[in-house]
Amino acid sequence: MSKKKEYDYLIVGSGLFGCVFAHEAMKLGKKCLIIDKRNHVGGNVYCEKTEDINVHKYGAHIFHTNDKVIWDYVNSFVEFNRYTNSPMANYKGQLFNLPFNMNTFYQLWGVKTPQEAKNKIKSQIDQALITTPANLQEQAISLVGSDIYEKLIKGYTEKQWGRSAIDLPAFIIKRLPVRFTYDNNYFNDKYQGIPIGGYNKLIDGLLGNCEVRLETDYFNNRQQWNDRAEHTVFTGNIDQFYDYKFGKLEYRSLRFEHEIIDEENHQGNAVINYTERDIPYTRIIEHKHFEFGTQPKTIITKEFPEDWTPDKEAYYPINDKNNSEIFEKYKTLSKSEQHVIFGGRLANYQYYDMHQVIGAALKTVSTHFASLNAIPNPIS
Structure with a gap:
């Protein structure tokens, strides 16, 4: 009989998928270790507090869903406010409401x-x-x-x-939503908001007392990490996991420029898109408006789309025919893994909204533990 390993689950990546999986596994008495190559937990929903403002470090994250189960789940960790996303578009100095x-x-x-x-x-x-x-x-x-x-x-x-x-x-562009009502609410979803105090509160609530090691790259010593756990939950790039055996998957990336401004209110709205090609950024985010802030200063972030290279964060998969065919090969290979669970946007080469990631993680938990005859109640 083989010796029991130190951890039941090694979770590679501390984004929403990894944190939800860890939370549910620990509720079942499983011992988990999360590792992340960044110097913080939370993946792209991480907030950095500056001038007493929760800055969305990796772009605007606005939670929205029609699923009451998911809404109740996230609110069990942190209360969400009533923020409604109503972006504006600036075209050559003219302002327009969005969505259309x-x-x-x-x-x-x-x-x-x-x-x-x-x-x-x-x-x-x-x-x-x-x-x-x-x-x-x-x-x-x-x-x-x-x-x-x-x-x-x-x-x-x-x-x-x-x-x-x-x-x-x-x-x-498969469809473009057009509304013939005077309604600036960008999302049609029944539930929408921002965690009061920022997304770090949601992540901290999910992680609880889970062991976490930051600034730790799984690929620097993957065999050693695998040997320490019965199962690996992998949320990184699936092509990298397989050493790019079928080729590299392509993405678009983003670059962010953050600026502290000695004004109480700079643009009057959380998100303003800049739709003319000559302006290099796509939008300016003013973070304090996500939480109706009244701080004396404000912080804005300009968002610049970029070509992706392996040293940059992969944000948007380029789901064209060639990349889709490459991903299907990796997906087929992943199904043969007995001790590796793949999840999240990078492992699934798919853009997810936050509620979709959480839903996918809860479904993965239920399916996985049912197969082990340890069916969880993930919403308890």
Whole structure:
């Protein structure tokens, strides 16, 4: 009989997936060790307190879901506030409400009724004479017309992807939500908010007394780490796990510039998008507005899309045909692993919202422990 290992679960990565898995496993009496190559826990939801403001270090994170079970789950660790995401778009100094709604259409054309707005959009779609969209530009115009596309989609999207819209595939924009009501709430979800005191409170609540080692790169000594646990929960890049056997998966990355400003209120809104191509950043975030702050100073963050290289954080998977085929090969290989559990956006090569990551982690916990005849109650 083999000797029992020091830990039941080694969890590589302290983002939401890893923390939820650790929390649920520890509730079942399992001993977990989390390792993370960064100098903090929480992955991309980590907040850094500066000037008494919780700064979203890796871009805006706004929790939203229709799933009451998930909403109750996160609120069991930290109370969420009533923040509602209502971003603005700045195009050449003009401001427009997002998502596309009656306020936007009034700002664009002066129309006041839904029928007037529908007629305007339809006339622009008809004039474009696009039957089968060949690229992102044609797809967008065929959905919302030329004015919305030119002012609010084109430049922003080209900055995000680092290439011209006519060189991007049509499938990137499958639909564009258009609302014929005066409603600036970006998300349709029933539940929405920000943790009071920042996302670190959620992460700390999930981790409890779990053992964590930071500034620790799994790949520097992976065999040693694997030998210390019965199972490994891997939330990193799946292609790296397999030594890029089938090739490297591609991503887009981001760079953030943070600035302290000696003003109480700089832009009057948490998120303002900059939609013209000539401005290199896609948006400016003013963090204090996420928690209705009244601090004497404010902090803004400019968000710059970048090409991804292995020394940068991978944010958005490029799910084109080539990358999807490569990922499927890794996914097939991963199914043969008996002692490794893969989860999270990097291991699944998929962009997730926060509630989706938590839901996926809870489902993985239930499936995994059911297979071990130790069915958990993850929402207890």
